[in-house]
Amino acid sequence: MSTFVEKARSQFPSLASGYIFADNAGGSQCAKIVVDRISDYLLNTNVQLGADYSVSVESTQRVASASVSAAKLFNAASPDEVAFASSSTQAAENLARALENDIQEGDELIVTGEHEANAGGWKKLAVRRGATVKFWHARQSESAPNNPYSVCLSVDDLIPLITSKTRIVAFTACSNILGSIVPVKDVIKAARTKASEVGIRKIEFSVDCVAYAPHRQIDVQGWDVDYCFFSFYKVYGPHVSGVYARAASLKSSLTALTHHFLDVDSISYKIQPGGPGYETTYGTTGVLDYLLSLTPSNDLAASFKAIAEHEQTLLGPLLAFLRSQEPRGVRIVGDEQAGLSRVPTVSFVVTGERALRSQDVVKTFDQKGGIGIRYGHFYAYSLVDNLTPKLDIVDAVVRISLVHYNTVEEVEKIIAILKEVLG
Ligand SMILES: Cc1ncc(COP(=O)(O)O)c(C=O)c1O
Incomplete structure (x- = not known):
């Protein structure tokens, strides 16, 4: 070994x-480092966030540190672009709900046949808003023409689906069945080029990194992605998911899911309707430290x-x-x-x-x-x-x-x- x-x-x-x-x-x-942090949180700082007494100050800092460390895992420009959810399915549903006011009748939402988490919420949103769903399906791989089950997503099938009405493109960075990695950066670049040719009102991309994150480094900035999420329980951590929303999208596309009297401009309130599980959210900081510890x-x-x-x-x-x-x-x-x-x-x-x-x-x-x-x-x-x-x-x-x-x-x-x- x-x-x-x-x-x-x-x-x-x-x-x-x-x-x-x-x-x-x-x-x-x-x-183990993750479990130790969860345990330490519960045993020593398990109080409500946001108060001025010392233990609450510490627990508030601990939970906030999770956004800092998740921002590094996403390669986000700021921890203010990161929120948490109980699962990636919940994270995607939250995004779709928060986007509802910015989806118009006749808009087109493109989804893949991959894990339903990054399709179901968009499909339901389309029904609510009178939008249309289009499918970007997998096709036969050129490398194995005799095996009908050797399939993959090809950007050549996505581009013709993009019209002046396309509003959202939701796809996986890696398939949880096929194991194949989609070249996210190239796909988004090609799709944005087509979008500017056809004159789209606004196009945004939601990338499911759940099957990708355990194996490769996410790069939301390099990829030019608007929304992205992954589940820490597949990346050596606890049952909680991290979700990224680009600052510009937060400002102009999303409507807050939370109570009207809270800070509706902050991401954690915009796409995080209630508090995350504090101990597991803090525990996610151990994932970054574990990964960093793997090489000198x-x-x-x-x-x-x-x-x-x-x-x-x-x-x-x-x-x-x-x-x-x-x-x-x-x-x-x-x-x-x-x-x-x-x-x-x-x-x-x-x-x-x-x-x-x-x-x-x-x-x-x-x-x-x-x-x-x-x-x-x-x-x-x-x-x-x-x-x-x-x-x-x-x-x-x-x-x-x-x-x-x-x-x-x-x-x-x-x-x-x-x-x-x-x-
Ligand atoms: C590719 C992919 N996306 C989304 C999900 C859903 O994640 P969660 O269980 O956190 O909702 C999974 C779970 O298996 C997955 O493999």
Whole structure:
């Protein structure tokens, strides 16, 4: 085991049991530093924020420090552009609600078939405001023309959808099923160019970084994004989500969700209708510190580089094994090749004469014990529903999702069980 992985693993007490956590896209393990901060908050500073007595001053500072650290994770220009929600689904719904007054009848909202969190709220908003929803669907990957389940989002399909009426484009930075990374910066640049050609009143982009944030560094400024969110419980932290709204959008697009007598110009009140869970919000500060601790330079970019490099050593053998099972009927759902445009979230189905249900593949893993993987559509319902040949929407795909604290030895064990399952 490399020193990088050893160091990472040592910060997760749950990994000492040897259990193989391979459902990380569902939820990662929580770093000890995060748990220590939550515990410290509850044991020592658990009072209401905003009062002048000393403990309240400290708890107020602690919760405020979470915006500072989340701003670094987003690469936001200011902590004033960051708020929190109980989940990313809630964060996206809050955004859609806050945007309601700035959506006009006939506006067009573009969504993807990826996780419903960044689609459902916009679809419901469209119904409320008489706007139209358009779908940016995944298409067959050029790199695997013979595998109908090797699909990806292509900017070439987005651009023709943009008209003078487009108001919102909502998409994922990384698919929680396909594992493929969308080139966010290029997509937004191309879409803004088209928008200025067709003369749009106002176009804004909402990017779901939930499946992206555990593997790569977010850059809302570099990407030129208006709204962005991710869930800390998938990034080695607690159940709380961070949400970014660009200062200009806060000012001109969003209407406050909170009480009329509060500071409606502050982001935390604009898109955060009530207080966040104080202890978990403070706990999120441990996520940044954990990530920074992974490399000697204490630099986020270096940490994510090391994470991405190690994750490729997990992804390569797993994909190679699944590709070798193509004659057995195994079809990778997503990009078949390893590479930096892909994270180690690997989905597949077993088709053909000796087809296996996804739930039966997972059952064998459950019976063996000591390892957690999962099957289903993982709320990327429309993506799975649109695959052809059609899959049973409930049985859907088997997903093995790894992160940087997984080891090559664990991948070897997973492959050994897969060999048994496939016979
Ligand atoms: C890509 C993606 N977006 C959004 C979500 C929803 O996140 P939350 O559970 O915090 O609502 C998930 C959860 O799995 C996800 O994978």
